[in-house]
Amino acid sequence: MQIKVLDTTLRDGEQTPGVSLTSKEKLRIASKLDEIGLDYIEAGSAITSEGERESIKEITSQGFNAEILSFSRPLTRDIDYCLDCDVDAVNLVVPTSDLHIFDKLKITKDELIEMSNSAVDYCKDHGLTVELSAEDASRSSIDFLRKVFLNAIDQGADRVCVCDTVGILTPDTSFELFNNLRDINAPISCHYHNDFGLAVANTLSAIKAGACEFHSTVNGIGERAGNTSFEECVVAINRLLPDFSTDIKIHEIYNISKLVARLTGVYIQPNKAIVGENAFAHESGIHSDGIIKNSATYEPMTPELVGRTRRFIVGKHMGTHGLDSRLKELGLDVDKVQLQQICDNIKELADKGKTVTDVDLQAIADNVLDINHEDRIKLEDVTIVSGNRVMPTASVKLNVDGEEILNAGVGIGPVDAAINAIKSLEIFDDIDFIEYHVDAITGGTDALIDVIIKLQKGDRILSARGTEPDIIDASVKAYISGVNRLLQE
Template sequence: MGIKSQILLADTTLRDGEQAPGVVLSSKQKAQLAKLLARCGIKEIEAGTPSIGQVELEAFDKILSLGLKVRIVAWGRMTNDDLKAVKASKVSTVNLSIPLSDIQIFTKLKTEKKQVLEKIKEYVSKAKEMGLEVAVGGEDASRANKYFLIEAIEMAKQFGAFRFRYADTVGILDPLRTYKTLSWLKKWTSLPLEFHGHDDFGMATANSIAAWQAGVDSISATLCGFGERAGNGALEEIAFFLTLREKVDTGIDLKALFSLCPIVARYFKRKIPPWKSIIGEDIFLHEAGIHVDGILKNPINYEPFNPSIIGRKHRFALGKHSGRKSVIWTYEKLGIKLSEQKALEILNKIKQFTVDKKRIPSKVELLEFVSDQSPCISQTTP
């Protein structure tokens, strides 16, 4: 038990990610994303739900025909129809899910805990008899009684499951509770654990990190955090943090993963907010004068990681919060060298402009601020 120097980051963009409202991926798109995920170093892809029907089976067929050196996983419920569909998909691995919280057992399944344990026994056994590798997914595990969780995990282990997924299905956890619960579970079972978080309270990524700290063996997440409701843990956030901050061997090519996010967003017909961590357009854009001054002295002052890792550079915006050095640096990039006095004059113009217009000035507008050809400025070669 304890913090691991290696971890499996499993992608579920093609399954749980596609469950984002209104998102439908074609079989061609699914196959393309699977290929690109494999190139990033992802070793496990939960590719969909075969019981959806023929369109999903066609997607599995396209993905499997690529011959990727990746574990392709199908998701299903513990029912005969779902198992039959999983077998038709021709995958070798299935994640069989079942609710484990009292509220879902009693109101969704309308059954008792004893029957849930019997289902785990029955359907793990059936899947194994079909020649499938079986992982058991504990739906709503974060609201389940922890002692019942142990019973369910041990039942899954006894009948041949190779892993148990602890799912924070409605995103109610916080990092401390995640750490405490999963650390406790690790003491009670030797079955490998996977964490799967949802972002309803904005904590899915943080909870995923806490799960790693508790010693889980894998984390299930989606690119860009896409998924139902508020989405899932963001795969790129988890991968970047573990790799760059914790020096964990994830086996993932960060630049390739970063480059894949806009493709996923396009397929999902979703816009990436400019402020979005890791993949947002503005994450290395600075306006505040104190930040720009610090960056110019040493970028590490205000950069959490080197932007070159994702093929970017830091940028400065001139606005209400800017300082003289920002102005001088920006105009030098435009081929204009300013005196300290002129820089201060232009800074005052810029601040007034942003107050009046409620936006930063464009390149053309910046040039207009010096169009009087004042003797305080001189032209330089860009």
């Protein structure tokens, strides 16, 4: 059975605290969502503001294959704004729990049904497709929920949706709820929130019980604990539910995940399923050995399926098989004695609590193999001007391939300014700065600062470290060290 997917990243996802997307950013996300095969895209809530309406109009003007919706309350004013945006459909949200009807709206159940029916009728009279979503359905009387749905369908609603607004369902109760609604003669979808970490599991249960569509957000972003995670749900359906599938281009999932993370500024936790940086990373020696022999031993799917690549992590748990594979990726061939020596040195370093980065590995290997790389970029000087009324400004003197270069940059802080002064040079164009972490590793105001960064060049991701009493020096040295290693590779 083909399962339809409605993406609400641009509406429910944008309600994540601290997230506010520009019209251009929304269009970029919508374009990518359409490209990878989304069936429905909720482009926003037209009632919100003039800027929101302009964003929705920009999306509806593109002629996407996906059906474009706007969120709407069951009010004529809301629906008129949706019509002004030229959307294909509305996600008509109608509260169905006693709590919402009596305490929020302060109306009777009969008045709620009348309001719902009138709104559906108005939408259909104006040529809109209607998906009627029952807000707080998971805390509603099943009989009343059925009554609202059947009335809406009689008025012409095209689809209905069960919303677990506060994320209280479990996989069992989700299955039971949808199983009790099987007799409804209309497509039925599910919209789950992740307050107890069960949104994906509940969505899969709903699908097994009869839901033919689900709502989700990329990376599971949204209010409070977020929504059903798009990438987790899509991959789970296609890999774990043999009777169901979607039209999503799964190999593009990582790309859309990174795009949304970058534009929203919402960090993806490293251990997040499917798209987290550690999802296909292996350190354990037993695991690495198994993966090298047959990836199915410790991976439920190949990383290439979702546009990823496998990584072997350097650390005290790794064995010689994984280490040898990682060294070969760095272009280093070693014999068994050298391999064991490098492995022992890594474990000794890791036992002291030090994170072993790729740069550390290269230094250890160079020492064992007696290899010295000539760095292409050398830092000669960095100067910072900063203050309450001064935009942080950095000037740097670098030696790049033997040529002395002076450059300057500004930023929101002195570290940002220093990095901007460096990376604005052409040699840094195809290197992305993807992660920054800082720790004070000794006490006091003169503490040693340990900076670890992650850089990416193409499909290569590399970690580098700088440890100095000054956070700016530590950050700059870590960055240049990592870039030198990427350029050598």
